[in-house]
Amino acid sequence: xxxxxxxxxxxxxxxxxxxxxxxxxxxxxxxxxxxxxxxxxxxxxxxxxxxxxxxxxxxxxxxxxxxxxxxxxxxxxxxxxxxxxxxxxxxxxxxxxxxxxxxxxxxxxxxxxxxxxxxxxxxxxxxxxxxxxxxxxxxxxxxxxxxxxxxxxxxxxxxxxxxxxxxxxxxxxxxxxxxxxxxxxxxxxxxxxxxxxxxxxxxxxxxxxxxxxxxxxxxxxxxxxxxxxxxxxxxxxxxxxxxxxxxxxxxxxxxxxxxxxxxxxxxxxxxxxxxxxxxxxxxxxxxxxxxxxxxxxxxxxxxxxxxxxxxxxxxxxxxxxxxxxxxxxxxxxxxxxxxxxxxxxx
Numbered sequence: 001x002x003x004x005x006x007x008x009x010x011x012x013x014x015x016x017x018x019x020x021x022x023x024x025x026x027x028x029x030x031x032x033x034x035x036x037x038x039x040x041x042x043x044x045x046x047x048x049x050x051x052x053x054x055x056x057x058x059x060x061x062x063x064x065x066x067x068x069x070x071x072x073x074x075x076x077x078x079x080x081x082x083x084x085x086x087x088x089x090x091x092x093x094x095x096x097x098x099x100x101x102x103x104x105x106x107x108x109x110x111x112x113x114x115x116x117x118x119x120x121x122x123x124x125x126x127x128x129x130x131x132x133x134x135x136x137x138x139x140x141x142x143x144x145x146x147x148x149x150x151x152x153x154x155x156x157x158x159x160x161x162x163x164x165x166x167x168x169x170x171x172x173x174x175x176x177x178x179x180x181x182x183x184x185x186x187x188x189x190x191x192x193x194x195x196x197x198x199x200x201x202x203x204x205x206x207x208x209x210x211x212x213x214x215x216x217x218x219x220x221x222x223x224x225x226x227x228x229x230x231x232x233x234x235x236x237x238x239x240x241x242x243x244x245x246x247x248x249x250x251x252x253x254x255x256x257x258x259x260x261x262x263x264x265x266x267x268x269x270x271x272x273x274x275x276x277x278x279x280x281x282x283x284x285x286x287x288x289x290x291x292x293x294x295x296x297x298x299x300x301x302x303x304x305x306x307x308x309x310x311x312x313x314x315x316x317x318x319x320x321x322x323x324x325x326x327x328x329x330x331x332x333x334x335x336x337x338x339x340x341x342x343x344x345x346x
Contacts, residue, residue: 070144078137
């Protein structure tokens with residue numbers, strides 16, 4: 001009787017599933033949030049080992065030092081003409097004049113000490129002669145870099161370079177730094193101001209340190225294009241630009257490196273933070289150098305300060321460069337591990 005009154009037979013499981021699908025079709029296409037559907041999230045939730053991914057290597061070319069002999073000879077030229085030759089010129093003069101001074105003291109004031117005749121430390125001629133070799137090594141490197149950028153523009157010039165004369169940022173900074181160094185050299189030798197003369201390399205470091213400070217503490221959008229970055233982009237740390245140019249041009253890695261290098265910086269927060277810290281490390285080095293060389297110049301006699309001030313300069317560069325090299329190796333390994341684990345923050 002109840003069946004005759006229009007009651008329907010009970011639907012089976014398949015019928016109920018079909019009915020639910022028709023009743024709420026939106027439920028069939030609802031997807032979980034993107035972060036819950038990612039491969040990395042699935043791997044972590046299931047306790048699986050991370051994916052083995054291949055990280056793009058920045059410097060991929062096997063550079064041979066003989067490929068660009070001019071750049072390869074740059075460091076020996078700097079050591080020769082910035083340390084060896086000036087020291088030979090000055091100390092040859094000093095030893096000769098000191099020997100003459102000793103003989104004059106014995107002849108005019110026998111047995112008297114200290115000798116009332118002033119001991120010769122320098123004169124205008126020797127300061128001018130010693131300056132003649134300074135900067136030859138730096139000029140050699142600048143000419144070698146400009147030569148490669150000019151005649152191999154398509155290979156190694158910045159990505160924004162449209163003609164041969166649009167050099168990289170390092171070449172322009174290098175040229176200005178050389179001019180900065182010549183000012184105290186020329187004034188100090190012509191007016192016989194020995195302390196100003198010895199401070200000449202400090203002018204270079206002070207100039208570079210100021211640029212480092214501006215790029216880290218006064219970030220702004222650049223009003224002109226720098227290297228591979230268009231006008232209006234955010235200013236990057238000084239060491240970033242220096243490393244890009246040095247590896248691309250001096251390291252013979254060319255424009256392909258500039259592309260990979262820029263992409264790594266934009267996509268990897270660890271990479272960006274590393275260059276910020278590295279620039280601060282070199283700012284610290286400039287401060288340490290300026291303090292150390294000032295102590296040498298103001299506390300020692302000129303003939304001691306002449307050689308030791310140069311020793312302080314190259315010792316500072318050697319120590320900071322060695323630490324930078326080791327630090328970079330460690331950082332690259334750390335970023336590689338973070339990349340494989342998918343743990344770095346972009």
